[in-house]
Amino acid sequence: MIEQPNLNYVDELAGDDIEFRNQFITIIKDEFPLEKVEYQGHVSNNRVKATAEIVHKLKHKFNILGMENSYKLAVTYEMELLDGKNGSESKFNEILETIEKYIKTI
Amino acid sequence: MNCIIIDDEATARAIVRQLCSKIPELDVIEEFDNAISAIKFLNQQNIDVIFLDIHMPGFSGVDFVQTLKNPPNIVLTTSDTNFAIAAYEYECIVDYLVKPITQDRFEKSIKKISGLTTNQPKSIIESKQDSVEGDDLYINIDRRLVKLKLNEILVIEAKGDYIEVKTEKEEYRVHTTLKKIKEKLPEKLFLQIHRSYIINFIKIIDIEDNSVLIAKNVVPISRSNRPELMRRLNLL
Numbered sequence: 126m127i128e129q130p131n132l133n134y135v136d137e138l139a140g141d142d143i144e145f146r147n148q149f150i151t152i153i154k155d156e157f158p159l160e161k162v163e164y165q166g167h168v169s170n171n172r173v174k175a176t177a178e179i180v181h182k183l184k185h186k187f188n189i190l191g192m193e194n195s196y197k198l199a200v201t202y203e204m205e206l207l208d209g210k211n212g213s214e215s216k217f218n219e220i221l222e223t224i225e226k227y228i229k230t231i
Numbered sequence: 232m233n234c235i236i237i238d239d240e241a242t243a244r245a246i247v248r249q250l251c252s253k254i255p256e257l258d259v260i261e262e263f264d265n266a267i268s269a270i271k272f273l274n275q276q277n278i279d280v281i282f283l284d285i286h287m288p289g290f291s292g293v294d295f296v297q298t299l300k301n302p303p304n305i306v307l308t309t310s311d312t313n314f315a316i317a318a319y320e321y322e323c324i325v326d327y328l329v330k331p332i333t334q335d336r337f338e339k340s341i342k343k344i345s346g347l348t349t350n351q352p353k354s355i356i357e358s359k360q361d362s363v364e365g366d367d368l369y370i371n372i373d374r375r376l377v378k379l380k381l382n383e384i385l386v387i388e389a390k391g392d393y394i395e396v397k398t399e400k401e402e403y404r405v406h407t408t409l410k411k412i413k414e415k416l417p418e419k420l421f422l423q424i425h426r427s428y429i430i431n432f433i434k435i436i437d438i439e440d441n442s443v444l445i446a447k448n449v450v451p452i453s454r455s456n457r458p459e460l461m462r463r464l465n466l467l
Binding site for chain 1: 240
């Protein structure tokens with residue numbers, strides 16, 4: 126079961142600053158889909174190092190969205206990729222889908 | 232303090248900018264999504280602080296630091312502590328913040344920078360920001376910063392160009408001087424009792440003539456340091 130993303134960290138940083146909250150949501154709505162597409166492109170073209178790079182980037186978003194376990198899985202996946210393996214790929218893909226659904230709701 | 236933010240991720244830059252916005256003394260002058268653009272900017276502008284993502288594709292944060300001739304204070308922002316530790320040996324790197332960065336931790340970092348003077352030389356022995364209160368000491372061994380708990384240190388012995396730090400579990404050889412490490416140690420806990428020895432005061436088992444027993448270490452007391460040791464003892 127994939128944990129659900131949340132905006133607790135962003136809300137804590139924002140406090141009463143609604144402008145920041147909205148700005149952040151806009152940024153993540155723009156940035157995440159692009160990174161996901163980039164990731165999928167690297168995977169389908171077997172660009173392992175580039176996949177590891179984008180996984181590294183994506184995992185920060187897991188952290189920001191309060192997904193600690195997903196972050197740990199991404200760390201493992203990144204290491205696997207650098208080691209020529211991909212055992213965590215399907216779980217990682219599930220996390221991306223979960224986030225994609227979530228950011229459509231915010 | 233003027234600062235810039237360098238991070239290839241827009242979300243990360245937004246977060247650092249928000250953290251900065253809560254500190255009146257910080258003024259974010261510019262943001263960059265890559266280090267090369269920042270270098271061009273730094274050739275024309277004086278900046279006090281750089282918040283730098285260390286893991287960026289192509290030209291990393293470490294590459295960036297190496298290119299700067301007169302670097303300002305740099306705070307690394309990273310999710311990878313190992314990367315940060317490797318880079319921490321650079322004199323200009325004053326702190327590292329692990330993502331996701333909390334406001335409290337960020338404020339501590341700024342407090343640290345505010346207290347720094349630009350001329351202050353940095354030892355290879357670093358006090359970590361989180362341990363300003365004196366709980367930990369980081370020693371540089373083979374380009375790794377190893378954390379020692381101050382209350383686990385027994386004796387520090389000078390050995391030529393090196394010092395040997397003896398803890399309850401291990402011994403570490405560090406390329407520095409006794410004088411430098413003494414500056415990093417809390418006076419309440421540590422005392423130099425000989426030209427070549429600093430001891431953890433609370434670890435003393437007994438004192439006999441001109442030596443102190445600490446765990447299994449017999450440490451000599453010099454004549455000149457003896458009065459201070461005796462003064463600090465809670466004698467009956």
